[in-house]
Amino acid sequence: MAIRIPPRQLFIDGEWREPVKKHRIPIINPSTEEIIGNIPAATAEDVELAVSAARRALSRNKGRDWASATGAHRAKYLRAIAAKVTERKAELAKLEAIDCGKPLDEAAWDIDDVAGCFEYYADLAEALDAKQKSPVSLPMEAFKCHVLREPIGVVGLITPWNYPLLMATWKVAPALAAGCAAILKPSELASVTCLELAEVCKEVGLPPGVLNILTGYGVEAGAPLACHPDVDKVAFTGSSATGRKIMTAAASVIKPVTLELGGKSPIILFEDFDLDKAAEWTIFGCFWTNGQICSATSRLIVHESIAAEFLDRLVKWIKNIKISDPLEEGCRLGPVVSEGQYEKVMQFITTAKNEGATILCGGVRPQHLKKGFFIEPTVITDVTTSMQIWREEVFGPVLCVKTFSTEDEAIELANDTQYGLGAAVISKDLERCERVTKALQAGIVWVNCSQPCFCQAPWGGNKRSGFGRELGEWGLENYLSLKQVTQYISDEPWGWYQSPSKL
Numbered sequence: 007m008a009i010r011i012p013p014r015q016l017f018i019d020g021e022w023r024e025p026v027k028k029h030r031i032p033i034i035n036p037s038t039e040e041i042i043g044n045i046p047a048a049t050a051e052d053v054e055l056a057v058s059a060a061r062r063a064l065s066r067n068k069g070r071d072w073a074s075a076t077g078a079h080r081a082k083y084l085r086a087i088a089a090k091v092t093e094r095k096a097e098l099a100k101l102e103a104i105d106c107g108k109p110l111d112e113a114a115w116d117i118d119d120v121a122g123c124f125e126y127y128a129d130l131a132e133a134l135d136a137k138q139k140s141p142v143s144l145p146m147e148a149f150k151c152h153v154l155r156e157p158i159g160v161v162g163l164i165t166p167w168n169y170p171l172l173m174a175t176w177k178v179a180p181a182l183a184a185g186c187a188a189i190l191k192p193s194e195l196a197s198v199t200c201l202e203l204a205e206v207c208k209e210v211g212l213p214p215g216v217l218n219i220l221t222g223y224g225v226e227a228g229a230p231l232a233c234h235p236d237v238d239k240v241a242f243t244g245s246s247a248t249g250r251k252i253m254t255a256a257a258s259v260i261k262p263v264t265l266e267l268g269g270k271s272p273i274i275l276f277e278d279f280d281l282d283k284a285a286e287w288t289i290f291g292c293f294w295t296n297g298q299i300c301s302a303t304s305r306l307i308v309h310e311s312i313a314a315e316f317l318d319r320l321v322k323w324i325k326n327i328k329i330s331d332p333l334e335e336g337c338r339l340g341p342v343v344s345e346g347q348y349e350k351v352m353q354f355i356t357t358a359k360n361e362g363a364t365i366l367c368g369g370v371r372p373q374h375l376k377k378g379f380f381i382e383p384t385v386i387t388d389v390t391t392s393m394q395i396w397r398e399e400v401f402g403p404v405l406c407v408k409t410f411s412t413e414d415e416a417i418e419l420a421n422d423t424q425y426g427l428g429a430a431v432i433s434k435d436l437e438r439c440e441r442v443t444k445a446l447q448a449g450i451v452w453v454n455c456s457q458p459c460f461c462q463a464p465w466g467g468n469k470r471s472g473f474g475r476e477l478g479e480w481g482l483e484n485y486l487s488l489k490q491v492t493q494y495i496s497d498e499p500w501g502w503y504q505s506p507s508k509l
């Protein structure tokens with residue numbers, strides 16, 4: 007039976023509101039290609055309403071508004087959101103799986119992470135109260151100084167479709183913990199669970215305007231948010247191409263941005279490691295979330311002495327991956343998110359073939375699935391460093407492989423990319439792992455694993471993968487502004503204009 011998703015509106019000022027232009031975007035189930043509902047399409051007019059609502063949330067009821075409330079007060083709402091998310095876990099996970107195609111088990115893991123992230127930032131919001139006035143020691147006794155950490159203000163949060171609710175949470179939770187009011191613009195390709203977050207906020211009585219959620223297209227809703235003069239900061243996660251546009255828009259009104267962008271991360275496998283364990287991490291590192299992970303370790307750099315045997319083993323593991331509708335029990339690989347993404351990934355594979363690479367396995371739609379945007383997990387060998395498949399982010403279940411003979415060569419291959427998000431090194435020799443870790447140009451390095459992510463640790467990249475860090479205490483800092491307060495405490499006059507000067 008076809009699944010239908012109940013229609014929702016935009017969430018502005020604590021209320022559901024129809025978009026001013028009344029446009030809607032169809033929701034397509036990537037497993038069945040059926041239209042299963044629709045979401046509202048916001049435009050600049052709705053952005054205007056949401057920004058005003060967020061501004062009001064920071065200024066109304068003097069002394070009791072969101073920004074000047076204690077962290078402990080804000081933490082209560084974050085904990086209530088976490089509790090509601092946990093209560094609705096099964097339903098939210100199912101919606102996520104249907105909307106973006108990720109296996110249900112993964113989606114359930116995401117929802118746990120969402121709740122965990124709200125709880126974590128509730129802790130940090132409480133801790134913020136104690137850090138509110140940090141003293142600074144000065145070299146002149148006549149002065150005393152402290153630093154206030156204040157919310158930046160109204161923030162625009164623009165997020166992608168691969169972890170719809172989790173990527174939104176990575177921004178919403180610290181922004182709210184810091185005392186900001188936010189406008190979230192999730193991806194037009196997967197917004198269903200973000201609209202459910204709006205419902206959760208309503209249920210827990212989050213004050214109106216503190217979080218506004220505008221679904222819609224990037225150009226129609228994201229762009230006006232990014233360049234809005236009354237939005238104090240933009241935090242963006244998405245492709246490097248859009249990141250460039252966001253940065254340009256923010257530059258026009260000199261507002262800070264954090265950018266979490268794409269990647270083409272390497273995984274280096276040395277010859278001394280257990281091959282089956284390495285195969286599992288290699289697969290998880292590249293095919294988790296159907297290969298649509300910014301930090302996917304999609305370039306395997308394997309020692310030449312084990313390459314043939316390892317690839318043999320890898321293909322055997324890959325053949326055991328259950329590819330199915332994400333709601334089927336045991337599913338480990340679902341469809342990519344949309345027809346556009348399916349075509350893009352298939353085009354990458356065709357170009358690789360045309361450029362002389364070999365498709366070791368996959369590269370096609372699974373025979374048993376006639377509908378849906380499914381692509382078999384694909385391994386590509388005989389790759390050169392000038393090929394598109396080596397250089398560009400695919401964002402699909404595609405791994406490309408090169409061999410190396412020396413440690414230096416492996417590092418050089420790993421760093422041979424415009425990106426700098428993640429990297430993995432696999433070896434029993436931990437001294438070697440440490441050496442290689444230091445040499446890798448990446449914001450995240452996994453040792454003897456790939457992809458595990460914890461909300462306590464900083465997340466973000468270098469080079470074209472962006473700048474700024476999310477998660478951990480660094481994630482909270484993104485939404486705080488420092489104010490220096492310096493007081494003259496001497497009873498003596500300052501004396502600069504006395505003659506002779508006392509200074």
Ligand code: NAD
Nearest residue numbers: 165166167192193223224228229244245248266267268300
């Ligand atoms: P995308 O850049 O197409 O879209 C991201 C968001 O930006 C969407 O909400 C979209 O509507 C909006 N947008 C598009 N054009 C815009 C514009 N002109 N102005 C303002 N907003 C605009 O990215 P995507 O396809 O949704 O996501 C995939 C990309 O995200 C991949 O490159 C992936 O690597 C990256 N990503 C990075 C991280 C990270 O942590 N570094 C995490 C997840 C995804």
